Amino acid sequence: MIPPPDHPSISKPKIGVLLINLGTPDAAEASAVRRYLAEFLSDPRVIEIPAIAWKPILHGIILRTRPKKSAHAYAQVWTNEGSPLAAITKAQTRALADRLGPDVHVEFAMRYGNPAIRTTVARMMTAGCTRILAAPLYPQYCAATTASASDAVFAAVAPMRHQPSLRMLPPYYDDPLHIQALQASLARQLASLDFEPQRLLLSFHGMPQRTLELGDPYHCHCQKTARLLTEALGRSVDVAFQSRFGRAQWLQPATDEVLARYPSEGVTRIAIAAPGFSADCVETIEELGIRGRETFEAAGGERFARLDCLNASDEGMTMLEAIVRRELAGWLPAE
Numbered sequence: 216m217i218p219p220p221d222h223p224s225i226s227k228p229k230i231g232v233l234l235i236n237l238g239t240p241d242a243a244e245a246s247a248v249r250r251y252l253a254e255f256l257s258d259p260r261v262i263e264i265p266a267i268a269w270k271p272i273l274h275g276i277i278l279r280t281r282p283k284k285s286a287h288a289y290a291q292v293w294t295n296e297g298s299p300l301a302a303i304t305k306a307q308t309r310a311l312a313d314r315l316g317p318d319v320h321v322e323f324a325m326r327y328g329n330p331a332i333r334t335t336v337a338r339m340m341t342a343g344c345t346r347i348l349a350a351p352l353y354p355q356y357c358a359a360t361t362a363s364a365s366d367a368v369f370a371a372v373a374p375m376r377h378q379p380s381l382r383m384l385p386p387y388y389d390d391p392l393h394i395q396a397l398q399a400s401l402a403r404q405l406a407s408l409d410f411e412p413q414r415l416l417l418s419f420h421g422m423p424q425r426t427l428e429l430g431d432p433y434h435c436h437c438q439k440t441a442r443l444l445t446e447a448l449g450r451s452v453d454v455a456f457q458s459r460f461g462r463a464q465w466l467q468p469a470t471d472e473v474l475a476r477y478p479s480e481g482v483t484r485i486a487i488a489a490p491g492f493s494a495d496c497v498e499t500i501e502e503l504g505i506r507g508r509e510t511f512e513a514a515g516g517e518r519f520a521r522l523d524c525l526n527a528s529d530e531g532m533t534m535l536e537a538i539v540r541r542e543l544a545g546w547l548p549a550e
């Protein structure tokens with residue numbers, strides 16, 4: 216139908232894809248890390264302690280001590296393009312945009328820090344996106360990550376009169392395309408090593424044990440990822456959980472304890488991978504690749520290889536393109 220000549224101009228509605236990751240500080244400096252941690256650790260999806268008890272600990276202790284320590288970790292992995300997580304997420308966004316072509320508007324946002332979900336959704340709408348697929352790049356569902364990203368997307372449109380249509384990408388940990396991509400990426404990297412690892416350790420980000428008891432499927436999703444990878448790779452794997460935070464009991468076994476124990480069990484050559492992270496970040500490059508290696512070698516370990524996450528690799532992008540196209544069914548014409 217042709218609108219009357221005095222009608223305001225109507226732009227062609229666009230489909231948007233919003234990649235979301237956790238977020239990262241703007242600089243490897245204590246002040247920037249403090250700003251980032253203040254937002255991150257104030258999220259009740261992340262710290263499930265009543266605010267009245269948590270705020271004094273956060274502001275009185277954690278934000279006074281941790282930013283300096285974390286800034287040191289970030290400084291060791293910082294790149295010319297900034298934090299690795301930001302640089303890799305940008306590369307994934309560019310690669311997905313190239314693959315999806317001009318009919319799809321692809322952007323990325325961070326749950327904490329910049330670019331924020333709220334401003335990015337607003338920009339996508341200004342660009343004409345009337346339908347947005349939000350894709351939190353966490354393969355395994357966790358309330359602290361996936362649900363928090365959904366909360367932020369829905370909060371971004373909550374004040375709007377004319378909202379876009381929204382879809383959320385489901386967790387994809389057990390999707391055959393994801394397992395295939397991980398298998399191909401890990402097998403390629405293992406084949407390029409100049410030694411034969413006795414063990415392949417899969418290190419997932421930890422969570423408080425209590426969240427498992429409360430019904431969070433995260434632990435189950437991590438274990439299933441590992442089982443499917445064992446089958447796909449045709450070799451056994453070990454599983455551990457890293458990055459313990461605070462004093463509560465976290466999921467076991469802890470990655471640093473496993474690394475320290477291996478040599479006493481005769482395991483002196485290992486490879487470590489992090490299939491819970493879609494992009495390498497301070498937790499994989501510094502915590503596993505630098506501190507994890509030190510822990511292993513100090514205990515008598517001899518050979519250590521940290522394998523990359525899927526990042527913007529061909530394997531990873533082929534998988535992401537396929538699952539995004541599938542979730543766009545009915546919005547985008549079938550290929």
Ligand SMILES: C=CC1=C(C)c2cc3[nH]c(cc4nc(cc5[nH]c(cc1n2)c(C)c5CCC(=O)O)C(CCC(=O)O)=C4C)c(C)c3C=C
Binds near residue numbers: 353
């Ligand atoms: C992949 C899934 C993640 C889960 C689950 C998760 C839970 C979780 N994390 C913290 C505390 C911290 N995490 C930090 C960094 C960080 N965490 C994830 C992912 C998950 N976190 C990523 C991708 C990153 C890296 C960000 C980057 O900039 O590279 C940090 C900051 C670094 C540090 O100070 O160590 C903290 C703190 C909690 C408390 C939690 C669940 C309860």
Ligand SMILES: [Fe+2]
Binds near residue numbers: 420458
């Ligand atoms: Fe974390």
Ligand SMILES: [Fe+2]
Binds near residue numbers: 502
């Ligand atoms: Fe860490």
